[in-house]
Amino acid sequence: xxxxxxxxxxxxxxxxxxxxxxxxxxxxxxxxxxxxxxxxxxxxxxxxxxxxxxxxxxxxxxxxxxxxxxxxxxxxxxxxxxxxxxxxxxxxxxxxxxxxxxxxxxxxxxxxxxxxxxxxxxxxxxxxxxxxxxxxxxxxxxxx
Amino acid sequence: xxxxxxxxxxxxxxxxxxxxxxxxxxxxxxxxxxxxxxxxxxxxxxxxxxxxxxxxxxxxxxxxxxxxxxxxxxxxxxxxxxxxxxxxxxxxxxxxxxxxxxxxxxxxxxxxxxxxxxxxxxxxxxxxxxx
Numbered sequence: 001x002x003x004x005x006x007x008x009x010x011x012x013x014x015x016x017x018x019x020x021x022x023x024x025x026x027x028x029x030x031x032x033x034x035x036x037x038x039x040x041x042x043x044x045x046x047x048x049x050x051x052x053x054x055x056x057x058x059x060x061x062x063x064x065x066x067x068x069x070x071x072x073x074x075x076x077x078x079x080x081x082x083x084x085x086x087x088x089x090x091x092x093x094x095x096x097x098x099x100x101x102x103x104x105x106x107x108x109x110x111x112x113x114x115x116x117x118x119x120x121x122x123x124x125x126x127x128x129x130x131x132x133x134x135x136x137x138x139x140x141x142x143x144x
Numbered sequence: 145x146x147x148x149x150x151x152x153x154x155x156x157x158x159x160x161x162x163x164x165x166x167x168x169x170x171x172x173x174x175x176x177x178x179x180x181x182x183x184x185x186x187x188x189x190x191x192x193x194x195x196x197x198x199x200x201x202x203x204x205x206x207x208x209x210x211x212x213x214x215x216x217x218x219x220x221x222x223x224x225x226x227x228x229x230x231x232x233x234x235x236x237x238x239x240x241x242x243x244x245x246x247x248x249x250x251x252x253x254x255x256x257x258x259x260x261x262x263x264x265x266x267x268x269x270x271x272x273x274x275x
Contacts, residue, residue, distance in 0.1 A: 046258035049250070050209050058209045067205075084204050091197060110190065115226025118196055118219025125203060125215060 011102045019099040026096065034071040038064040059084060059129040062144025081144055084128050189225045192233045194218065195240040202244050206251035214243035 011019075038045045050058040062081035069077040070086065078086050094111075101108050132142035146155045146169050153164035161168055196218040203211030221236035 044262055046254055049254050060204045063204050088200060088204055112190060115222050118222040121196060121200060122215045122219050
């Protein structure tokens with residue numbers, strides 16, 4: 001990104017195309033995740049390679065089932081499959097709105113985050129991972 | 145591109161004189177200013193790319209522990225921006241970007257490979273799946 005972007009009011013054609021494709025891809029994925037139930041016995045989705053190799057769930061395990069439930073409006077079940085995914089929804093919504101604004105020609109400046117946000121996210125993800133592999137109540141509620 | 149202030153003719157950005165009316169376009173040495181293209185040679189903290197969102201997405205949505213190093217480097221980069229170490233922040237951001245692509249790549253390969261396997265098995269019709 002060049003300096004001129006900081007001054008320009010309009011997004012470039014490449015930016016608009018890129019964000020448009022991103023939105024189209026996201027919409028297509030949502031449709032797929034809505035219509036195919038990953039929890040079904042004949043689900044065509046693969047098992048997480050990390051879980052298959054180690055027998056231990058990763059921080060992302062259950063996010064497909066959680067998204068499917070979330071798209072059907074069942075927040076409770078989504079939280080049960082992957083609580084972190086539900087936490088990322090506001091961020092995903094922000095990205096979607098931003099991409100929509102850029103795709104429709106607006107210039108949207110890069111969001112600024114406080115310097116501690118990175119390590120906070122790292123801590124939350126690692127803690128979530130640690131807790132969900134503990135095979136005992138109440139931590140097993142976090143398991144996928 | 146430089147537009148001649150005298151006649152309005154558009155010249156190459158490195159042109160010293162206007163090719164149309166010969167008006168001097170640039171003072172030598174060229175006045176320092178923001179570069180017109182490519183990556184800036186001087187980065188302000190706000191320009192350091194931040195890959196935290198991408199790192200979170202590959203970790204949670206792509207089901208990839210390879211996204212964890214991406215979060216680590218994104219966090220490191222943000223911390224370095226905060227302490228004014230722009231060069232270090234850029235280096236960490238680059239590593240975060242690389243790890244995002246690694247995690248995304250593994251996820252994509254697994255997904256495509258699995259779907260191909262599923263389709264081949266279905267068309268062969270000889271395999272049975274036991275859940």
